[in-house]
Amino acid sequence: MKKTIISSFISITCAVLLFGADASSAIRVMLLDGQQARSHPWEPTSPFLIKILEETGLFEVDEVTSPAMGEDFSDFKPDFSQYQVIVMNYDTDDDQWPEELKTAFEQYVSNGGGLVVFHGADNSFPGWEAYNLMIGVGGWRNRDENAGPYWYYKDGELIADTSSGRAGSHGARLPFQIVNRVTDHPITKGLPEAWMHAADELYATLRGPGKNMTILSTAYSDPDNRGTDRDEPILMVLSYGKGRIFHTVLGHDIPAMSCIGFITTFQRGTEWAATGEVTQEVPADFPTADTVSIRDE
16 A cells, blocks of 8 residues: 555656646736727737747636726726736726726735736826836827836937927837847846847837836837837836836737747746746747747747
């Protein structure tokens, strides 16, 4: 009998060593969607985000869809505490969330919950002070100098530009090169210093409080494509209380999200926001400084 128990224990131990921890050890992710601007529909992008997270074997994702704009939020009370990280695929205005829901979200992040801000989510909640501290910079929805400075690099220096003006702009969707300003952060460590991203919106003239924010990567906003002639923030990390936040402005649509650079940084950024570490290797087909790399499927 003892031999049987010992043998079973050894078999289970070997299985764990060979195949990794079971599903109970996966990083639990809430993908929060359900509201959108006309240009940022969540229905096609949420399944793609879930797929690229779960294919790593690291994440277990629950999609939580809020009421649509104009609908009743009184019964929408997601339990944020069940998750290590929330991914915001959410583009909404200020009038939707009741104070109770905002407070629960703020407490979740400040107490150490992870947050990933994806593309149009930085358009959301222009009047919610805590949310704007979490995202660092945002655009559109009548943001102006009252939201905080414009943040960008110019001649190699980080600028906090307090001049007046509306926030948020981009040119036509074209490929552009991304430059990693911080190369030793877990998200960017091992990536090429410069890499080409697929055709996408290059967000520019973003503004916000920028507190506890580190800009990991920038891209040059070309005046020939209605750009600013500045190096604009593309990937950022922030802290809010004990919470870690990864903010990516990339990923307007599925073709842009199919860039191996987007996929890799999104996967790594989500792991970092949840755990403070990145265990994923850089894929061999990651883009180079002058070549875009696209997932075929």
